[in-house]
Amino acid sequence: MDGIVSKTRGGDGVARAFSGRGQRSSGAGGSDGGTFGPSGSGKPDGVPGFDTVVPAGGYRWWYLDALSDDGQNGLTIIGLVGSVFSPYYVWARRNGDADPENHCALNVAFYGKGSPRWSMTERGRAAVSRRPETFSIGPSAMRWERGSLVVDINEITVPLPSRLRGEVRFTPVAICNLDVKLDPAGKHYWRPVAPIARVEVSMEKPGLSWSGPGYHDMNWGSIPLEDNFSSWTWSRAATDEGAHIIYDTLLRDGSRSDFALLIDGEGIARPVALVQPVDLGAGFWRMPRQTRSEGSASVIATLEDSPFYIRSLIRTRINGADVTSMHESLPLSRFRKPLVQAMLPFRMPRRPG
Numbered sequence: 001m002d003g004i005v006s007k008t009r010g011g012d013g014v015a016r017a018f019s020g021r022g023q024r025s026s027g028a029g030g031s032d033g034g035t036f037g038p039s040g041s042g043k044p045d046g047v048p049g050f051d052t053v054v055p056a057g058g059y060r061w062w063y064l065d066a067l068s069d070d071g072q073n074g075l076t077i078i079g080l081v082g083s084v085f086s087p088y089y090v091w092a093r094r095n096g097d098a099d100p101e102n103h104c105a106l107n108v109a110f111y112g113k114g115s116p117r118w119s120m121t122e123r124g125r126a127a128v129s130r131r132p133e134t135f136s137i138g139p140s141a142m143r144w145e146r147g148s149l150v151v152d153i154n155e156i157t158v159p160l161p162s163r164l165r166g167e168v169r170f171t172p173v174a175i176c177n178l179d180v181k182l183d184p185a186g187k188h189y190w191r192p193v194a195p196i197a198r199v200e201v202s203m204e205k206p207g208l209s210w211s212g213p214g215y216h217d218m219n220w221g222s223i224p225l226e227d228n229f230s231s232w233t234w235s236r237a238a239t240d241e242g243a244h245i246i247y248d249t250l251l252r253d254g255s256r257s258d259f260a261l262l263i264d265g266e267g268i269a270r271p272v273a274l275v276q277p278v279d280l281g282a283g284f285w286r287m288p289r290q291t292r293s294e295g296s297a298s299v300i301a302t303l304e305d306s307p308f309y310i311r312s313l314i315r316t317r318i319n320g321a322d323v324t325s326m327h328e329s330l331p332l333s334r335f336r337k338p339l340v341q342a343m344l345p346f347r348m349p350r351r352p353g
Helices: 012-017 087-094 338-346
Strands: 059-067 073-081 104-112 117-123 128-131 134-137 140-145 148-156 163-172 188-205 208-221 229-238 243-251 259-263 269-272 277-279 290-292 298-305 310-318 321-330
Touching: 059 163, 059 188, 059 321, 073 134, 073 148, 073 188, 073 208, 087 338, 104 134, 104 140, 104 148, 104 298, 117 148, 163 208, 188 229, 188 243, 188 259, 208 229, 229 290, 229 310, 243 290, 290 310, 290 321
Parallel strands: none
Antiparallel strands: 059 073, 059 208, 073 104, 104 117, 128 134, 134 140, 140 148, 148 163, 163 188, 188 208, 229 243, 229 321, 243 259, 259 269, 277 290, 298 310, 310 321
């Protein structure tokens, strides 16, 4: 691979978020925030701590992605409490044990020239520690240090075992404290914490060193995703105006919750019009992919392709400009299938401690 470079039901959650706190970043000042900067030597002001309570049966995740400046490399990292894709968490809930702290993981994926590297080992409560500025999962951790989010990675890849060891340093350009309700009942929320950032990668194994633009958000909910959603599509693109983010979600009752946001370099967010849907073609597992674009859209690279999840790098058109977008498609109706659940442990091993 040469490089990797209408109003709908439920959308009122976005409108309500803009009617009060949340529309202005702490970097911009104003009634809902002070000056953007680290609190002491740790996380920036206004960013929720890693110790936030997760209800039984619920989840919370911290997501990062980045592309290298030369377009040759990329990464995604997700720290999960109550791992939403865990078959072990599904089976535990069915048996009456819905403790999210007992199902935590650090999902790490590196893309680019050579073989992609992927790891997602689930760990139990005994191997997990959550404090306001640090989330430790076994030998790995996410931690805030002088206003940067640092990920210390020490994992084993699957299905072919190899060591992933090194550091990723994520430094926000601005903080956005907008909380968006993703469903009418308010069971699921999303916050684009730092939609514009710089990322420095320093990996010992494999030997990788690069930097580039990055993105960070958070999702949390009080019930499993598959209990509310049939399908979930998300994308984000870096444009000249800021970060352009699209959510298209179909709820199990047949209603939709679709919206698009533009977040500028000061972290100030505003809703923007949704443009037409465009088909991207199916992946290996015949999963459909769709995005929104002012013209045609195409897949640059398929980064992950599984029976229930597909991540892609795509080319779309926004405000008259061709841009590169990170895109994910998640048909949760597939995730619910017993056959898919039985396949997942081969990609997601579990260690109780």
